[in-house]
Amino acid sequence: LSPGRLAVVGLGPGDAGTCTPDVVTELTAATDRVGYGRYLDLAAGIVPLADGAVEHRTDNREEADRAAHAIQLAAEGRHVVVISSGDPGIFAIAAAVMEQLDGTSTDVEVVVHPGVSAAQVAAARAGAPLGHDFCVISLSDNLKPWSIIERRLDAAAGADFVLALYNPKSKARPDQFARAVDVLLQHRDSSTPVVLGRSLGRPGEVVEHVTLGQLTEAEIDMATVVLVGSSQTRTIAGRWTYTPRSHPG
Amino acid sequence: LSPGRLAVVGLGPGDAGTCTPDVVTELTAATDRVGYGRYLDLAAGIVPLADGAVEHRTDNREEADRAAHAIQLAAEGRHVVVISSGDPGIFAIAAAVMEQLDGTSTDVEVVVHPGVSAAQVAAARAGAPLGHDFCVISLSDNLKPWSIIERRLDAAAGADFVLALYNPKSKARPDQFARAVDVLLQHRDSSTPVVLGRSLGRPGEVVEHVTLGQLTEAEIDMATVVLVGSSQTRTIAGRWTYTPRSHPG
Numbered sequence: 001l002s003p004g005r006l007a008v009v010g011l012g013p014g015d016a017g018t019c020t021p022d023v024v025t026e027l028t029a030a031t032d033r034v035g036y037g038r039y040l041d042l043a044a045g046i047v048p049l050a051d052g053a054v055e056h057r058t059d060n061r062e063e064a065d066r067a068a069h070a071i072q073l074a075a076e077g078r079h080v081v082v083i084s085s086g087d088p089g090i091f092a093i094a095a096a097v098m099e100q101l102d103g104t105s106t107d108v109e110v111v112v113h114p115g116v117s118a119a120q121v122a123a124a125r126a127g128a129p130l131g132h133d134f135c136v137i138s139l140s141d142n143l144k145p146w147s148i149i150e151r152r153l154d155a156a157a158g159a160d161f162v163l164a165l166y167n168p169k170s171k172a173r174p175d176q177f178a179r180a181v182d183v184l185l186q187h188r189d190s191s192t193p194v195v196l197g198r199s200l201g202r203p204g205e206v207v208e209h210v211t212l213g214q215l216t217e218a219e220i221d222m223a224t225v226v227l228v229g230s231s232q233t234r235t236i237a238g239r240w241t242y243t244p245r246s247h248p249g
Numbered sequence: 250l251s252p253g254r255l256a257v258v259g260l261g262p263g264d265a266g267t268c269t270p271d272v273v274t275e276l277t278a279a280t281d282r283v284g285y286g287r288y289l290d291l292a293a294g295i296v297p298l299a300d301g302a303v304e305h306r307t308d309n310r311e312e313a314d315r316a317a318h319a320i321q322l323a324a325e326g327r328h329v330v331v332i333s334s335g336d337p338g339i340f341a342i343a344a345a346v347m348e349q350l351d352g353t354s355t356d357v358e359v360v361v362h363p364g365v366s367a368a369q370v371a372a373a374r375a376g377a378p379l380g381h382d383f384c385v386i387s388l389s390d391n392l393k394p395w396s397i398i399e400r401r402l403d404a405a406a407g408a409d410f411v412l413a414l415y416n417p418k419s420k421a422r423p424d425q426f427a428r429a430v431d432v433l434l435q436h437r438d439s440s441t442p443v444v445l446g447r448s449l450g451r452p453g454e455v456v457e458h459v460t461l462g463q464l465t466e467a468e469i470d471m472a473t474v475v476l477v478g479s480s481q482t483r484t485i486a487g488r489w490t491y492t493p494r495s496h497p498g
Contacts, residue, residue: 123338
């Protein structure tokens with residue numbers, strides 16, 4: 001068999017208007033779609049599954065297995081698309097695919113297509129909170145110790161970065177989010193503007209403008225993205241939040 | 250006159266395949282396109298200017314004037330699109346538009362559409378260097394003091410973030426980039442993988458896999474994006490660079 005092709009793609013938030021043409025092309029051409037079931041549903045809403053094409057649905061936590069399976073399918077000559085929401089390179093499947101490729105001898109063609117990540121969608125809806133230097137941090141301690149997360153929050157807040165927080169809270173770790181907020185409050189005023197984004201690009205989308213002091217009482221789950229302003233971030237009449245391009249130092 | 254509409258859009262790197270349908274829709278509907286001439290050229294390559302539509306070309310440094318002009322045109326009833334490359338919310342025009350809206354009383358409808366930023370394109374071409382927590386920093390000191398930049402580089406490198414550096418070098422400040430690399434070398438080994446991206450999505454695109462120790466000798470200009478790995482970032486045969494999803498702490 002001649003080797004196939006493996007395309008790693010990001011849908012963006014999930015609506016067709018934010019999915020790039022390159023990703024649409026890959027979805028259209030693929031013989032096999034691999035991914036977490038929820039992402040395959042979003043993909044089918046953008047490009048319906050072609051006759052004869054196959055969906056391989058996996059649990060969200062089995063990223064290594066999913067990546068290995070996708071590489072194997074491509075090695076068998078299939079045209080495989082591995083699907084993430086957002087950008088596959090930001091807390092998503094591209095790193096898992098690379099981990100599986102590392103040490104594997106394969107002549108499969110591999111391509112990665114970027115997508116618009118949740119923090120960018122929340123920022124656009126809210127104005128321009130990421131308008132200056134910012135950090136992107138996952139608060140999930142599934143794959144790294146909590147001590148590293150606290151250290152990074154402390155460093156980022158101490159150097160006055162805007163922060164984009166992914167996977168802020170899950171049922172398995174209900175208390176950690178409050179600890180993260182405590183670290184931020186050591187460096188930032190409780191009136192610091194914060195943007196919350198949920199179900200972005202999908203029915204029921206919510207974007208809220210709150211403050212750091214209100215954050216522990218806000219409705220936040222694993223699918224919420226949280227943008228915490230710097231010392232310079234401002235709001236306009238509760239409608240827009242932005243970080244100016246200049247910083248006084 | 251009834252108020253018009255102001256859409257702030259990001260083209261992505263500049264090729265049609267990475268520009269979202271929402272942005273194409275705005276470009277198609279606009280009566281006026283406002284932006285740096287180079288970005289207007291990229292936009293015209295994706296959606297040709299409609300008959301009767303007007304281009305307003307400005308110098309890249311006149312962001313405040315450009316934003317004020319766009320708001321004024323929209324207030325006069327025009328359908329205005331303000332154009333950035335990449336994501337308008339990441340070191341681009343959205344913050345300048347918000348600064349102009351702040352304190353202005355207007356009933357113009359304003360919408361911001363995200364786009365794929367240069368760091369995401371470079372990361373996708375290179376594999377998954379942003380696969381874990383990362384910071385995004387502009388090295389330009391036009392709008393902030395150099396001391397803030399050094400402090401942020403030091404904090405980000407010290408907490409083992411991956412770094413995405415925008416505007417790394419200009420003719421006006423040839424020595425600062427070497428100082429930035431020195432700060433990073435205080436925390437990272439000289440063998441740390443680095444990805445360089447230039448002319449992304451355009452003819453002549455270059456993506457290079459180098460190391461932190463090679464960075465001061467590398468060909469870098471204002472339009473290069475530089476991705477500096479964490480302690481965990483690895484390369485595969487000089488073809489891929491990625492940061493694993495897990496961190497040992």
